[in-house]
Amino acid sequence: MQCPHFDAGECRSCPLMGVSHPVQVADQQRVLRELLDPVTGPDVHWHEPLAGPESGFRNKAKMVVTGSAQRPLLGILDPRQHPRHHDGTGVDLRDCGLYEPGIATALPLIARTVTTAGLPPYDIASRTGELKHVIVTVSPDAELMVRFVLRSTDTLPQLRRALPELQDSLAAAGVPARVITANILPEHQALLEGPEEIHLAGAPTLTMRVNGLPLNLRPQGFFQTNTPIAAELYAHASAWLDTTDARSVWDLYCGVGGFGLQLAEVRTPGGPLPVGTPREVWGLETSADAVAAAQVTAEELGLADRVRFAVGDATQVPTTSPHPGASLASLPRPAEPGGREGDLPGELPGAVVVNPPRRGIGEDLADWLERSGIPHVLYSSCNATTLARDLARMPTYRAVQARMLDMFPQTAHHEVLVQLARR
Numbered sequence: 001m002q003c004p005h006f007d008a009g010e011c012r013s014c015p016l017m018g019v020s021h022p023v024q025v026a027d028q029q030r031v032l033r034e035l036l037d038p039v040t041g042p043d044v045h046w047h048e049p050l051a052g053p054e055s056g057f058r059n060k061a062k063m064v065v066t067g068s069a070q071r072p073l074l075g076i077l078d079p080r081q082h083p084r085h086h087d088g089t090g091v092d093l094r095d096c097g098l099y100e101p102g103i104a105t106a107l108p109l110i111a112r113t114v115t116t117a118g119l120p121p122y123d124i125a126s127r128t129g130e131l132k133h134v135i136v137t138v139s140p141d142a143e144l145m146v147r148f149v150l151r152s153t154d155t156l157p158q159l160r161r162a163l164p165e166l167q168d169s170l171a172a173a174g175v176p177a178r179v180i181t182a183n184i185l186p187e188h189q190a191l192l193e194g195p196e197e198i199h200l201a202g203a204p205t206l207t208m209r210v211n212g213l214p215l216n217l218r219p220q221g222f223f224q225t226n227t228p229i230a231a232e233l234y235a236h237a238s239a240w241l242d243t244t245d246a247r248s249v250w251d252l253y254c255g256v257g258g259f260g261l262q263l264a265e266v267r268t269p270g271g272p273l274p275v276g277t278p279r280e281v282w283g284l285e286t287s288a289d290a291v292a293a294a295q296v297t298a299e300e301l302g303l304a305d306r307v308r309f310a311v312g313d314a315t316q317v318p319t320t321s322p323h324p325g326a327s328l329a330s331l332p333r334p335a336e337p338g339g340r341e342g343d344l345p346g347e348l349p350g351a352v353v354v355n356p357p358r359r360g361i362g363e364d365l366a367d368w369l370e371r372s373g374i375p376h377v378l379y380s381s382c383n384a385t386t387l388a389r390d391l392a393r394m395p396t397y398r399a400v401q402a403r404m405l406d407m408f409p410q411t412a413h414h415e416v417l418v419q420l421a422r423r
């Protein structure tokens, strides 16, 4: 992939731009193995890395708005300036090759709305102006969620007046806006968004259809960056869990429920449980928006009797679980070698999926899992360094299989899924 902004030095978001994609993937697999092999040992079955397209894969654009209402720039603050002494000059990245085509189509139309509505971009040097960011997400059905991040509600009336024209133009371009919101971020801080979200038009959620599951995304909910690779990630988790006899699973850091909903029944033939065997799922997540959206999907799929999502801190799972008896003080003993789910004290699940942010699951949860007796863990990580650190605290688990998924081409980041089984 070639990028004029990278070549000009005006965007540094893609440090591997210019390195051929197969070399990027092979290098990352090598680095990953160097980090994990000392912890997991040699017996893991490493699948070939799974790569998708090297461009046009990002389903979300987070654009800083600079320039003027007449000539808005949608992109980033010029990275050649020092952040502390930045004069607010921006670089327009509407043509960034990483975005899915639906976003590339939408951005010029959204920029036109900035002009029509007369929204003055926020200027970080003078701390004046209103429009800070535009955040656009595109679904696999080519529908959009468009969010205007504003300093205050002052320009909301003029934005509202301009919306019908934006909606018409997006629909005519084949990328209808399913959700439009304003997010209010009053503080002068390097944050993407604030806590207050004002619904302006359309539905409350964007449907992200993944492997046939209608995942519901609310404005502040997390969604994996690269939809086709996310689909592969959930499908792998499903196939790998289907090699076990787990009939219940906890989805920790569940977001909008992608793992949990995919794992709600056995889907792969040839495993110990027949295809269609239902699983109990309990998901935990700190974002109330994401939990509400996950619960709606469970209800839409008719799974609400056995698939439940809750707001809570996964690192406190023993006390916030649906099994309050399983507090830190009354941890179940590890299963005996060869023990099965049914042998465990209490009502702990047959398997746990963890998919934490870059900081990993941390000491408390790793130690709890280590002592829990839970037979199977699927760890999906976007940071191999914290993954290796967490796995080192869980020596009772043996890594069975692992795969790198190329979620973030052009960068040194990737996703890795590891299946663990209690020794």
Ligand SMILES: C[S@@+](CC[C@H](N)C(=O)[O-])C[C@H]1O[C@@H](n2cnc3c(N)ncnc32)[C@H](O)[C@@H]1O
Pocket (backbone or CB within 6 Å): 221, 222, 223, 224, 252, 253, 254, 255, 256, 257, 258, 259, 284, 285, 286, 287, 290, 312, 313, 314, 315, 355, 356, 357
């Ligand atoms: C990498 S995302 C994974 C989301 C989801 N599993 C998916 O596939 O889309 C991490 C998620 O963890 C949530 N999170 C962060 N810290 C958490 C915590 N301490 N407990 C529970 N969830 C947390 C974030 O809000 C985010 O949705």
